[in-house]
Amino acid sequence: MNYDREFLTGTVGLLILSLLSERAMYGYEILQEAERRSASQFQMKEGTIYPALHQMERAGWLKADWRESKSGRARRYYALTAKGRRQATSKKRQWVALSVAVRAILGGAHG
Amino acid sequence: MNYDREFLTGTVGLLILSLLSERAMYGYEILQEAERRSASQFQMKEGTIYPALHQMERAGWLKADWRESKSGRARRYYALTAKGRRQATSKKRQWVALSVAVRAILGGAHG
DNA sequence: ATGATTACCTTGTCTGCCAAGGTATAGTAC
DNA sequence: GTACTATACCTTGGCAGACAAGGTAATCAT
Numbered sequence: 001m002n003y004d005r006e007f008l009t010g011t012v013g014l015l016i017l018s019l020l021s022e023r024a025m026y027g028y029e030i031l032q033e034a035e036r037r038s039a040s041q042f043q044m045k046e047g048t049i050y051p052a053l054h055q056m057e058r059a060g061w062l063k064a065d066w067r068e069s070k071s072g073r074a075r076r077y078y079a080l081t082a083k084g085r086r087q088a089t090s091k092k093r094q095w096v097a098l099s100v101a102v103r104a105i106l107g108g109a110h111g
Numbered sequence: 112m113n114y115d116r117e118f119l120t121g122t123v124g125l126l127i128l129s130l131l132s133e134r135a136m137y138g139y140e141i142l143q144e145a146e147r148r149s150a151s152q153f154q155m156k157e158g159t160i161y162p163a164l165h166q167m168e169r170a171g172w173l174k175a176d177w178r179e180s181k182s183g184r185a186r187r188y189y190a191l192t193a194k195g196r197r198q199a200t201s202k203k204r205q206w207v208a209l210s211v212a213v214r215a216i217l218g219g220a221h222g
Numbered sequence: 223a224t225g226a227t228t229a230c231c232t233t234g235t236c237t238g239c240c241a242a243g244g245t246a247t248a249g250t251a252c
Numbered sequence: 253g254t255a256c257t258a259t260a261c262c263t264t265g266g267c268a269g270a271c272a273a274g275g276t277a278a279t280c281a282t
Contacts, residue, residue, distance in 0.1 A: 009270080159269080161231060
């Protein structure tokens with residue numbers, strides 16, 4: 001297996017796809033959820049996430065629709081398509097393989 | 112702790128520093144060693160590693176010297192400086208934290 | 223001699239991430 | 253009522269990392 005070049009840099013894509021594979025979310029919610037679950041290790045920026053979502057939508061991984069919240073504020077919810085689900089699975093697998101490979105090298109280096 | 116932006120993309124830097132924290136190596140050797148230990152998962156390219164080594168040298172993380180191999184071929188060996196050793200430790204720690212955080216998010220997503 | 227491998231290097235391109243800025247609404251504090 | 257904060261969306265521009273592609277030159281095997 002070869003890592004996409006994109007993947008080596010693309011932790012953000014992995015996170016988005018992973019979160020959306022649980023349920024549909026809107027952009028701002030993804031930011032907060034990632035921060036919460038990682039104990040604030042991840043602090044993705046809006047300038048990172050919105051363009052990423054748009055790009056994934058164009059690529060056919062996501063499907064978006066506007067929903068009104070109770071307060072009347074409009075939110076754009078994103079859900080995985082079938083293609084997106086395959087991407088999510090693939091990226092997770094790649095990440096696991098990557099982390100195993102990194103550990104194989106760090107491990108040699110003292111421990 | 113916050114990840115350097117650089118780190119999120121910079122697996123290559125981590126690998127180089129880790130390998131050099133074991134012993135001095137020359138560029139080409141690093142490529143091969145990374146590939147060998149990762150069971151060919153990593154196939155770093157020369158266009159990646161040489162500029163990276165030069166940059167780390169400029170940053171004062173590495174010290175380089177030319178050595179002749181038995182065959183008479185010249186090789187440029189790189190060794191960590193004290194500063195480089197601190198960097199290596201820091202980057203390893205960051206990587207471990209990153210992988211924990213990613214797993215915290217992937218974990219929620221079905222498993 | 224021809225090609226593969228070792229070993230170094232640089233330039234140009236593509237893309238990801240983010241800082242910075244912008245819009246607009248809802249809730250809270252004074 | 254007005255200022256501030258948080259929510260929620262968005263875009264533009266710049267910087268840096270990874271690599272494809274190309275180059276040099278020596279050694280080794282056929």
